[in-house]
Amino acid sequence: MTFKPALLSALVAAVAMPAFAQNIAVVNGKAIPSSRAEAVVKQVVAQGQQPDTPQLREMVKKDLIAREVMMQEAIKRGFDKDATVKAQLENVRQSLVVNALAKEYMTKNPISDAEMKAEYDRFKAQAGDKEYHVRHILVETEADAKAVIAKLKAGSKFEDLAKTSKDAGTANNGGDLDWATPTSFPKPFSDAFVSLKKGEVAAAPVQTPNGFHVIKLDDTRAAKLPTFDEVKPQIAEAMAQKKLMAYQDAMVKKAKVQ
Structure with missing residues (x-):
């Protein structure tokens, strides 16, 4: 042809x-x-x-x-x-290569639905079945906190005294911390309000790294926790990060570091 x-x-x-x-x-x-x-x-x-x-x-x-x-x-x-550019390029190269390793590891060792569900159940158990509407007044010293409690016992309104709070975010709204579960707060703080009745003020100040708190419980209600499907992506990401950190720690322990 x-x-x-x-x-x-x-x-x-x-x-x-x-x-x-x-x-x-x-x-x-x-x-x-x-x-x-x-x-x-x-x-x-x-x-x-x-x-x-x-x-x-x-x-x-x-x-x-x-x-x-x-x-x-x-x-x-x-x-x-340029030395600075070369150093930045090396950092980017390391990030890309390490990310490729992490991606392969997670592909071969995925987080199962059962693991995520177990983590969600643990979260629910820790959060409890109640939400608490809490107010607080944050002051510098224990003596200041006790003075606030004495004024409340004498008839002063919590909302008025809250205007002197060190917490600028809540000082102008009566110290209102809105609805939350106990796990949203430092344990000494949550331990103080979970034992209170509606409308009660904690008898003693509570210390945290921020200072001393005078705490009032406004109300309680059944907890409105997100469903498993609603938080599944966040759980997957958190557990993947935890798994990767464990993988990294294991390799660091095996490495000869001088």
Whole structure:
């Protein structure tokens, strides 16, 4: 079989096309591979920023060309040999490589639904079945706190005295800390209000790293905890981080560190 010249030229062109398609552009002799553009497009689409359209691809192409031009100029001026830049590049390289290792580890050692459910059940047990509406007045010293408690016993209103609180975020709203579970507070603080009755003020000040607190319980109600499905992504992320830290700690222990 013989091919006519026109047909032969068309076939040669068709065979050559994939080679040209490997690059989106050539800038001062330096090729920009289409795979780089594809990776950027996929990332933008995956993040939900824009759909995959010809306009997006043209924008990515222009951006990569501009970046390549700037990169060539930066290298020409020696910035790639700058000590600070080289140190930053090494940090980025380490992050990328370590992240790849972590991704592979979690792929091979995923967190199971059963593990996440068990973690959720532990959270529910710790949180308890009640929420507490609490107010507080934060002062500098124990003596100051006792003086506040004495004024309350003498008939002063909690909301009025709360205006002197060191907690600027609650001083102007009567010391209101809103509804929360005991696990939302330091244990000495929560231990003080869970034993109170509605409307009661703790008989003694409670000390935390922030100072001394005078605590009042306004009310209680059944806890409105999120469902397992609502917090499953957060549980998965927290447990993955914990698993990765254990993996890292195990490798550090095996390493010869001098």
